[in-house]
Amino acid sequence: MKLFSYLKVSGNPEVAVLEAAGKNGAHYIAGGTNLIDLMKDDVMSPAHLIDVNDISCGDIEKLPGGGVKIGALVRNSDLANDPYIRQNYPVLSRALLSAASAQLRNMATVGGNLMQRTRCSYFYDVAGACNKRQPGSGCPAIEGYNRMHSILGASNKCIAAHPSDMCVALAALDAVIHTKGPSGERKIKMADFHKLPGSTPEIETMLAPAELITAVELPAVGFNKNWCYLKVRDRASYAFALVSAATCLEISGGKIKSARIALGGIAPKPWRSVEAEKLLIGKTPDEATFRAAAEAALKSAKGYEHNKFKIEMSKRTIVRALKVAAGGVA
Ligand SMILES: Cc1cc2nc3c(=O)[nH]c(=O)nc-3n(C[C@H](O)[C@H](O)[C@H](O)COP(=O)(O)OP(=O)(O)OC[C@H]3O[C@@H](n4cnc5c(N)ncnc54)[C@H](O)[C@@H]3O)c2cc1C
Known part of the structure; x- marks a missing residue:
């Protein structure tokens, strides 16, 4: 014991x-x-x-200039079902509801979801090596059974994937993480919060020791008309993503004015694809445009023995999620 x-x-x-x-x-x-x-x-x-x-971080507070501040202790179910979030940030609500089970979502918090660890089976197998769990011991996933692992952003030290659904939506929405630590308070952009493994896969976030997440802030723009969260997985519920995509569009006069694409299940952190987003701006929202964006998003993808299928699957997920978002029917 x-x-x-x-x-x-x-x-x-x-x-x-x-x-x-x-x-x-x-x-x-x-x-x-x-x-x-x-x-x-x-x-x-x-x-x-x-x-x-x-701790007093359990509220969802509308901000005077637009936007919302979500306490770190807000439960995943409460956030997903909050009327203001459903109305204004539907992509976040849908991402949360696609995760885990109702019982787990009733317990899981915003702060804990941001900090959850990978589901790599080698990370969980304490009898074997894992650079994330025991730095310097090796990464058996690279030559092993890597079906659930990363195809973007991995390193020769670690190819584990980030498992969160909520974080994919937060990446698409440009969330900002509020923290409090021994040396004060700070705000960290979602894009910077999680780190790529590089040569130190054991360091997963920007948080310093004992730094506490207190809240997550979302800007006013919530993309509540044209959005989609699409999660592809082995079972219809209670399964982690093979690939997931949060897509948000602003369409005006038949052209795309702004776009967000974030992916889950395929990288060591929630993966925002700014290159793909740029390709969409000013274009007509059609299949050819969406496929070009998907190709750009996966340009630097690298598959391993058991997960090469995720490259084409990710592209198709992006195209479908963009189509749904453009249709405004999600
Ligand atoms: C069977 C199962 C299926 C699941 N399926 C999915 C899924 O499909 N999609 C998905 O996204 N997730 C899934 N999850 C994961 C689930 O979402 C997370 O376990 C949950 O979000 C973690 O939140 P928690 O509050 O319970 O965290 P805890 O378990 O309490 O903590 C997790 C980590 O966060 C740290 N932490 C917690 N709060 C703070 C804070 N305020 N500041 C700093 N650090 C903090 C803790 O120190 C710890 O390291 C699944 C989990 C299980 C068990």
Whole structure:
């Protein structure tokens, strides 16, 4: 049995608590739907846990100039079903509802979802090597069974994929993450929040030790007319994405004025494809244009033995998600 200390904090956590957490390497726990599994499987063994379920980060607050601030402790179900979010940021609501199961979504929080770890089976297999779990030990997935792994943004140290659906929508919506740590508060753009593995796959985000996510801010533009979240997976529910796409369009006078394309299940972080978006601007929303954008999005893709199929699957997912978004029927 592995012993760990447990502390529950409430209200607005004081800097002293965060400082102590930084010094003793404590981990925060929210819904526990990921961390507890990882502890049970010995993948993570934090010596200190700080329960943040009672901190005052549980609200969804409309911002005066437009936009919304979502507390880090808002449950995935509450966020997906919030009338304001459904009306103004439907792509986020749909992405959340495509994830996990109703019971899990009732527990899972915004902060925990942002920080959830990969589902790479080698990461979970503590009897074997994994550079993410044990730096320098190797990446058996590269030559192993890599069907669920990355085709974009991977490195020769790690090809694990990021599993979140919510984060794909947040990437498309240009979310900003609010944090509080021992050295103060800061805001981190979603595009910068998760890191590519490079030579340090164990470092997954920009967060410093003991830095706490307090909220996620969404800008006023929510693309509530022309949007789609399409998740391709092995089962119709309760399965992680093989490929997912969040697409958002602004169409005026028969031409695309602005576009967002973010992908999930195919990269170590939620993957925004700015090159593909640029190709769409000023064009007529038709199949040829969408296919050109999909080709651009996957231009640097690299498949491994068991996941090469994801390259064409990703392109088709993008084309279909753009068609649905353009039709305004999602
Ligand atoms: C069977 C199963 C199926 C699933 N299917 C899907 C799916 O299809 N799509 C999908 O997107 N997800 C899926 N999930 C993952 C699920 O969405 C995550 O487990 C959940 O979002 C994590 O949130 P949590 O609050 O429970 O996090 P916890 O387990 O409490 O914490 C996870 C991590 O986040 C850190 N953390 C938590 N809150 C904060 C904070 N405020 N600041 C800083 N760090 C913090 C913790 O320290 C920990 O490292 C599935 C999970 C399971 C178990």
